[in-house]
Amino acid sequence: MSGLLALLDDVAAIAKVAAASIDDVAAAAAKAGSKAAGVVIDDAAVTPKYVHGFSAERELPIIGRIALGSLKNKLLVLLPGLLALSYFAPWVITPLLMLGGAYLCFEGAEKVVHALAPHADHAVEEDFDTKDPAHLEEEKIAGAIKTDFILSAEIMTIALAAIPESSLWMEAITLAVVGALITGAVYGAVALIVKMDDVGLHMAKGRTGAGRAIGRGLVIGMPKLMSFLSTVGTLAMLWVGGNIVVHGMHVLGAHEPYNTIHHLAELAAHAVPEGVAGIVGWLVTAICDGILGLILGVILIPVATRVIGPLIAAVTGKKGEAH
Numbered sequence: 001m002s003g004l005l006a007l008l009d010d011v012a013a014i015a016k017v018a019a020a021s022i023d024d025v026a027a028a029a030a031k032a033g034s035k036a037a038g039v040v041i042d043d044a045a046v047t048p049k050y051v052h053g054f055s056a057e058r059e060l061p062i063i064g065r066i067a068l069g070s071l072k073n074k075l076l077v078l079l080p081g082l083l084a085l086s087y088f089a090p091w092v093i094t095p096l097l098m099l100g101g102a103y104l105c106f107e108g109a110e111k112v113v114h115a116l117a118p119h120a121d122h123a124v125e126e127d128f129d130t131k132d133p134a135h136l137e138e139e140k141i142a143g144a145i146k147t148d149f150i151l152s153a154e155i156m157t158i159a160l161a162a163i164p165e166s167s168l169w170m171e172a173i174t175l176a177v178v179g180a181l182i183t184g185a186v187y188g189a190v191a192l193i194v195k196m197d198d199v200g201l202h203m204a205k206g207r208t209g210a211g212r213a214i215g216r217g218l219v220i221g222m223p224k225l226m227s228f229l230s231t232v233g234t235l236a237m238l239w240v241g242g243n244i245v246v247h248g249m250h251v252l253g254a255h256e257p258y259n260t261i262h263h264l265a266e267l268a269a270h271a272v273p274e275g276v277a278g279i280v281g282w283l284v285t286a287i288c289d290g291i292l293g294l295i296l297g298v299i300l301i302p303v304a305t306r307v308i309g310p311l312i313a314a315v316t317g318k319k320g321e322a323h
């Protein structure tokens with residue numbers, strides 16, 4: 001009997017430790033998630049453009065596949081990779097993030113160039129016209145998952161830095177919680193956004209006048225919102241990519257243009273009322289980072305299309321694609 005009581009005491013002690021660990025994980029995950037909130041918003045803004053132009057019945061399956069790819073990025077690749085790098089080679093993380101930031105700059109700049117000069121890349125247009133919808137869908141999903149990988153890397157790295165120093169398993173569980181919650185939040189929001197026009201169509205057929213009016217408003221407004229989010233997604237690529245590169249240079253010891261941007265943001269913040277100073281400072285930083293991201297991306301376009309693309313083609317024997 002005494003042995004049974006001792007066993008029950010041990011079980012109770014283990015349960016208390018487990019409960020405390022869960023509380024610690026939840027607190028660390030909340031702190032890490034809040035630190036990565038800015039990149040999460042950009043991730044949510046970037047994603048809707050990948051379903052823009054597809055039929056309504058394909059939107060949710062596409063988002064579902066991208067979300068699954070995002071979860072795999074975070075949990076199967078980035079989580080173990082970042083933990084290993086932070087332990088064995090922490091100096092590698094910043095250059096790798098900068099490389100990912102440069103890729104985002106390239107992606108965003110390429111979309112800006114094609115929007116301003118759609119005739120500039122006849123090969124791309126011809127290729128687009130000759131592909132069947134299933135092939136285009138696969139390419140869109142693959143492109144979205146690649147872009148998500150870079151944004152997820154930034155999210156997970158910020159989250160890892162925000163986690164208080166603890167045991168390896170504690171950091172791993174916290175990162176897994178952050179990754180899963182952020183993925184659910186981002187792609188849940190994206191799914192809601194892209195299906196609001198269907199909700200509006202259903203409401204427009206309702207019995208109440210107010211409901212029908214709201215439904216018609218949603219049907220009319222959602223295509224415009226999707227187009228707007230597509231533009232915001234491109235701008236977010238440039239801002240986030242530029243910010244990663246600029247901040248990475250600062251961490252590695254090259255303090256310009258980081259210091260200049262920081263100084264301009266402070267000047268702008270001090271020139272406005274205190275209530276909006278934070279927003280204005282953030283906006284100036286985002287604009288500066290975005291401009292530098294666009295410049296870097298434009299510079300990288302010929303490098304990617306004339307050097308990296310042909311190199312990939314030579315190695316793989318397939319048509320080289322810059323992204």
